[in-house]
Amino acid sequence: MSFSSETKAELCRVSMTKPCCVQAELYGALLYCNTFTHRELRVVTEHASFAQRLERLLHRAAGISPERRSGEDGAGKIILGLRDPAALEKLCSLYGMELERSPSHHINLGVLEEDCCRVSFLRGAFLAGGSITDPGKGYHMEFITSHYSVAREAAAILRELGFKPGELARNGNYVIYFKQSEIIEDLLTTLGAPLAAMEIMSTKVEKEISNKVNRCMNCDQANLDKVVNAAQDQLKAIRSLEAQGKLKGLSPKLREAAQLRLENPELSLSQLADIASPPISKSSLHHRLKKLMEMAEEHEE
């Protein structure tokens, strides 16, 4: 199941208690569903739990039972439809809409006076016209409707509740969206999906940990590469001196350094200094190896 479906399934488990909120949630779903005009209500969804919840909302708020069909394409879609003029009129009058006009152009804030109802309205809107990206892929939550004023007014409701959405138009639809994970977490919790919010949080923590581990590993690898490259340069210099028969003529200290490196090509400078006998400091070994490299370079020139 996609994260969006999981989130919607969780929202569909929110209990329907207050009649005011039942009515408000239905209102959000109607304004954000596929078609709601004075001639027809048509909701197409792939979420069985939402289809069921919408049937209950319609029944509880208005005593209406829509027709239920499966999608023709057999892709698991469910279509809820209503064409009965009396039932549609009842729905419209519930929200103070005029039947002659297309009823979905504005949000009637009069029926959303309480915060509980505003939250319920947004839950219905999200269930019907919302989606959320899997947190493993990114942070994006959106509500999409074909009604410009509804989008503007829903954005205003969100702002009043403390959530500032982005707004954009896409293919003739109006989208309000959120991109910040903390805001999405808060909004999901407010709407009634705290488990989905927690999943975003834990995914975020996992991502941070794996980024840190990767950074450490890259850093270790870089250090290792440096050690190997330095040792390779030193070995090359020492072998070139050896080939020229110049090793024998060196001072005992330089000869010892050359010998150490030849015998231990894989060790870092400090490991090499530790196994010298008697032990020497890392910096004096560094000077000796540097001197050997300079000599080899002089020779080459």
Ligand SMILES: [Zn+2]
């Ligand atoms: Zn309420």
